[in-house]
Amino acid sequence: MERPIFKDIGTKEIELDTPGLMVDLDSLDYNLAYMNRFVESKGLNIKPYIGAHGSPAIAHKQIKYSSTSGITVSTLGQAEVFIEHGLNDVLIANIIYNKRKINRLCALAKNSNITLLVDNASNIADLSAAATSAGVELNLLLVISSSTDSLGVEPGDNAEKMCQDIQKLPAINFTGLFGKFINNYVSESLPENNIYNKLEFNKINNDSIQFVQTILNFREQIETKGIEVNSVVYGCTYDYQDVASISGVTDIIAGSYALMDAKYKVLRTEFKNAASVMTCITSLPAPKTIITDGGRKAIGADLGSPEATLPGLIVKGLSAEHGNIAFDWGNKNLNLGDRIWCIPYDITSCVNLHDYIFGIRNGCLESIWDLPARGHYR
Numbered sequence: 001m002e003r004p005i006f007k008d009i010g011t012k013e014i015e016l017d018t019p020g021l022m023v024d025l026d027s028l029d030y031n032l033a034y035m036n037r038f039v040e041s042k043g044l045n046i047k048p049y050i051g052a053h054g055s056p057a058i059a060h061k062q063i064k065y066s067s068t069s070g071i072t073v074s075t076l077g078q079a080e081v082f083i084e085h086g087l088n089d090v091l092i093a094n095i096i097y098n099k100r101k102i103n104r105l106c107a108l109a110k111n112s113n114i115t116l117l118v119d120n121a122s123n124i125a126d127l128s129a130a131a132t133s134a135g136v137e138l139n140l141l142l143v144i145s146s147s148t149d150s151l152g153v154e155p156g157d158n159a160e161k162m163c164q165d166i167q168k169l170p171a172i173n174f175t176g177l178f179g180k181f182i183n184n185y186v187s188e189s190l191p192e193n194n195i196y197n198k199l200e201f202n203k204i205n206n207d208s209i210q211f212v213q214t215i216l217n218f219r220e221q222i223e224t225k226g227i228e229v230n231s232v233v234y235g236c237t238y239d240y241q242d243v244a245s246i247s248g249v250t251d252i253i254a255g256s257y258a259l260m261d262a263k264y265k266v267l268r269t270e271f272k273n274a275a276s277v278m279t280c281i282t283s284l285p286a287p288k289t290i291i292t293d294g295g296r297k298a299i300g301a302d303l304g305s306p307e308a309t310l311p312g313l314i315v316k317g318l319s320a321e322h323g324n325i326a327f328d329w330g331n332k333n334l335n336l337g338d339r340i341w342c343i344p345y346d347i348t349s350c351v352n353l354h355d356y357i358f359g360i361r362n363g364c365l366e367s368i369w370d371l372p373a374r375g376h377y378r
Contacts, residue, residue, distance in 0.1 A: 011365045013358075014339050018280040019298035021354040022341070025361045027274035028058070028258060032065040034270060035240075035257050040067060042244040047072045047091050047233070049255025050373070054078075054351050056085035057369040058258060063087070070113075072253045076101055077376030079108060085372070088112040091233070093178070093253065095143075095151070097123055099130075101378075106134035115139040117178055119153045124165055124172070131171035140166050141178040141233060144218060146211045152179070155218035163227050176231035176250070179215045208239045209246065216248040237264055261347035262307040276309060276341040277350065279323060281334055292323040292340050299323070300353055304345035315342065 007016055016022075039046045047070040048062045059071055059082060070089040073079050079090045088111065095117050096105050108114055109131070118124050118140050131138045142162055145152030153159045166174040212234055219229045235243035235252035243249055256264055259275035279294030295318045299306045305315050308325060316324045323342065327334060334340075344350035351357070352374055359367035 006368060007365060009365055009367070013278065013360050013363050013365065016278065016358060016365060018278050018339070019292075019294040020278050020358055021351065021356070022276050022278050022358050022360050023259060024272075024274050024276075025359045025366060027272035028061070028359075031258055031260065031271045031274060032062055035254065036065045036067070038241075039244065039252060044244055044249065045070070045251045047251050047253050048258065049073075049093070049236070049253050050082060050087075051075075051078060052255030052348050052351075053259055053357075054371045054373040055357055055369050056082060056087065056372065057367070058357075059085075059087055062258065070115075072255070073373075075377055076104055076108075077378050078373045079114070080104070081373040081376055083108055083112050090114055091141075091253070092116040093180075095119060095123060096127075099126070102126060102130045103134075105138070106130050106136050109136035109138055110134070113139070115141060115175055117141050117143045117151070118162070118166070119143045119145070119151060121162055121165060124162060125169065128169035128172045137171050137173060139173045139175040141175050141231070142166070144177055144179045144215045146179065155214060155221070159218065160222050160225065160227070163222055164225075167227065174227070174229075176229045176233065177215055177219060178233045179211060180234065180236065180253075205239050205242050209242055212243055212246050212249060216246070219248065237268060256347055259347045259351075260343075261350070262343045262345045263304060265307075265343065273309075273343050275347055275350070276343050277306070279340050279342060281336055281338045281340060282322070284334070284336060288327055290325045290327060290334055290340070292325060293321065294323045294340070294342055295319050295321040297321060297353060299342055299344050300346060300349040302346070302349055306342040306344050309341040309343060313340065 045068045046066055049072045050059045051074045071087050072091045072093050074094055076096055079092050096102055127138055143152035144155055163174055166172055223229055231250040232248055233251040234249050237254045237256040240252050240254045257271050260271050260273045265273055277294050277299045279292035281290050282293050283291035297320050301318045308315055312329050313325050313327045316326050357369045358365055
């Protein structure tokens with residue numbers, strides 16, 4: 001994607017270059033405040049999943065709104081970026097396996113509080129040896145699997161032994177249990193944007209709640225053996241409310257709630273859509289059809305189609321650089337140069353396509369935030 005030509009703070013949004021990732025700051029603030037009020041009312045912590053936006057500026061706002069100092073990332077590379085930007089309490093929701101990565105991990109732990117996931121005995125031993133050699137401590141969460149084809153270990157004797165190993169080995173701390181329900185429900189009856197319907201949503205949530213109870217049952221099992229479990233980390237944007245009602249969960253790691261997207265907006269109506277990609281009409285090839293400069297490279301379409309924010313507009317398809325949108329406004333026409341805003345189907349995929357987020361308040365540019373974690377997969 002091309003580097004944008006920056007405009008002065010205070011410039012009207014419609015005068016900014018397109019395509020660009022816009023965030024309505026009032027909506028963002030509302031979402032952060034809403035989630036914080038909710039988790040505090042339930043006596044929980046939130047470790048927001050920062051990979052959903054990749055922005056240190058937004059991450060700092062999330063910490064400001066919440067009672068926790070911790071964030072969640074997906075990769076070691078993301079952890080390095082956010083620690084460099086002053087966020088020093090990091091949960092890496094992944095398994096760090098090879099020697100080079102483990103050495104990088106230990107280097108981070110010299111000045112930061114690092115927690116990561118484990119699900120096998122050899123990795124646990126390697127982490128202990130590396131941390132001992134580096135003179136640091138690592139906090140470990142054992143991942144409980146929700147299915148045979150997902151990350152984690154099934155609750156039982158093998159999992160219990162891993163908890164005991166962590167307790168016995170030097171330089172590693174057993175922090176607790178981690179789980180995320182992996183759903184495979186993809187509707188084949190929905191339109192091309194593939195948004196979950198309410199029946200699917202309820203089934204996913206019901207299965208997720210049952211899985212939480214499986215984790216809590218395992219917690220009870222190992223606590224009777226003298227293994228202290230300080231935290232049970234679970235939940236994301238789609239199931240956070242139901243999960244929070246279950247006694248025993250301590251931390252939620254939701255992420256999409258901050259900016260929201262088309263995938264969740266019909267399910268999580270308590271949050272506001274803060275993010276959209278502003279595009280420009282570049283061609284009017286036929287009546288009731290417009291072409292914009294916002295295609296897959298600006299909006300993303302791997303998981304589903306975006307939604308135009310104006311009523312009566314339907315995104316028919318995206319090429320690499322262009323959007324094809326149908327509209328029916330009666331006798332009213334759209335013109336070349338008009339701006340069209342599209343809500344990405346999946347915000348996590350969309351932000352990884354951009355170098356910057358443009359913060360908008362009252363229709364004007366208030367801030368420009370870079371996305372330094374973009375592309376840090378390793």
